[in-house]
Amino acid sequence: MKTYETISVTTLTPHIGAEVHGVDLSQPLSNAQMRDVRQAFVDWSVLVFRDQHLTQEQHKAFARKFGPLHAHPLKSSAGYDDHGDPEILAVKTTQKSKYTAGDAWHTDVSCDEKPPMGSMLYMKQTPEDGGGDTLFADMYRALETLSAPLQRFLERRHAVHDGALPYLGSYHYAPAAGTNYPRNVHPVVTRHPESGRPVLFVNSGFTTHIEGLARKESRALLDFLFTHIATTPALTCRVRWEPNTLTFWDNRCTQHHAVWDYYPQSRYGERVSIVGERPIAAAA
Numbered sequence: 066m067k068t069y070e071t072i073s074v075t076t077l078t079p080h081i082g083a084e085v086h087g088v089d090l091s092q093p094l095s096n097a098q099m100r101d102v103r104q105a106f107v108d109w110s111v112l113v114f115r116d117q118h119l120t121q122e123q124h125k126a127f128a129r130k131f132g133p134l135h136a137h138p139l140k141s142s143a144g145y146d147d148h149g150d151p152e153i154l155a156v157k158t159t160q161k162s163k164y165t166a167g168d169a170w171h172t173d174v175s176c177d178e179k180p181p182m183g184s185m186l187y188m189k190q191t192p193e194d195g196g197g198d199t200l201f202a203d204m205y206r207a208l209e210t211l212s213a214p215l216q217r218f219l220e221r222r223h224a225v226h227d228g229a230l231p232y233l234g235s236y237h238y239a240p241a242a243g244t245n246y247p248r249n250v251h252p253v254v255t256r257h258p259e260s261g262r263p264v265l266f267v268n269s270g271f272t273t274h275i276e277g278l279a280r281k282e283s284r285a286l287l288d289f290l291f292t293h294i295a296t297t298p299a300l301t302c303r304v305r306w307e308p309n310t311l312t313f314w315d316n317r318c319t320q321h322h323a324v325w326d327y328y329p330q331s332r333y334g335e336r337v338s339i340v341g342e343r344p345i346a347a348a349a
Contacts, residue, residue: 067108069101076109081203081319082302083109090117090127090311099130106183107259110315111201113304117311119187121153121335124311128185128337135181135338138174138228138246142238154336156186158197160329164236167323170202170295171270173316173338176228176247180316182341187311188334196327199312202300202320207293208254208265210300219265220348222253222278224287226271250276252346257318263347264318265290294320306332317341 067074074083085105088098106112119127128134134152139145149155158165173181191197208216228246232238240246253275255266267275269291274283294300304312314321316338 067105069105071095071098072101072105074105074109077111077113077302077304080206081109081201081300082111082113082304084113084115088114090114091119091123094127094130103131106313106315110203110319111302111304112313114311114313115307115309117187117309119309119311121150124185124187124335125150125152125337128339131183132339132341135174135177135340137338138176138240139232139236139238141241141244142232142246145238152337154338156323156334156336157332158325158327159331165323165325165332167199167321168325169269170291170320170322171231172266172268172320174228174247175251175266175268175271176226176230176249178247178249179341179343180226180251181338183313183316184336184338185311185313186334186336187309188306188332189308190331190333191306191308192327192330192332194327194330196324196330197306197332198324199304199306200301200322200324201304201314202294202322203302204265204318204320205257205260205262206300207297208263210297211265211293216254220254220263220346222275223250223346224253224267224275225250225273227273228271230273231270251344252348254347255317255344256347256349258342258345260318262318266344267291268320269295295322306334317344
């Protein structure tokens with residue numbers, strides 16, 4: 066069990082996820098608190114802060130401690146308008162919703178040249194009768210549980226991540242006139258810039274194909290990897306939301322799936338993401 070000077074944690078599993086106690090995110094954190102939170106973030110990848118009472122500016126101020134804030138591509142797409150702050154993405158599902166954001170395993174906005182290093186979702190409304198949990202999967206462990214020959218093969222590959230796959234194909238929001246959604250190539254196996262550990266970095270939300278393989282080969286391999294992630298419960302932890310809970314996840318080494326099991330009830334939160342670095346190949 067890891068220990069910290071200014072905070073305590075209750076782990077969700079032995080390898081991913083922890084609830085953090087002893088921190089009021091509405092107030093400026095001391096240097097020692099920030100050091101502990103940063104270390105806990107690297108240690109557990111998913112941090113849950115309960116009983117937080119935050120304004121939007123306080124939410125953003127905490128996120129900025131980790132880097133500049135990210136503007137979501139949907140904010141500039143045709144037909145999408147949540148009438149909100151450009152740095153805050155409203156995550157809202159009601160009885161009238163045609164879909165719920167994140168209802169499949171994915172990594173946030175991996176189509177960007179520099180995908181978010183992390184996201185912070187602050188939940189304001191949860192379904193009255195329960196449900197609406199978020200599952201998180203450990204992409205360190207997803208790689209480690211593959212055979213050594215397959216790991217070595219994947220370490221030499223790159224894959225295409227295309228924002229049109231979810232935003233246009235699933236959500237049906239066209240990009241703004243004269244523009245396209247981000248589309249970038251990233252290593253299939255990256256190296257986490259802080260932990261130094263190799264990470265499986267493909268996801269069903271954005272990854273369209275692996276470069277250098279025949280289409281059938283790429284599809285078969287990606288489908289295998291996506292099924293591995295989706296059907297291996299030992300990779301995951303589960304966050305049960307309550308109002309005034311903020312969860313901060315490491316987008317560089319996790320995937321998540323927002324479970325839509327609460328129709329016709331509603332769920333509402335606000336997400337702030339932090340700009341990251343361009344992913345680097347583990348084999349580099």
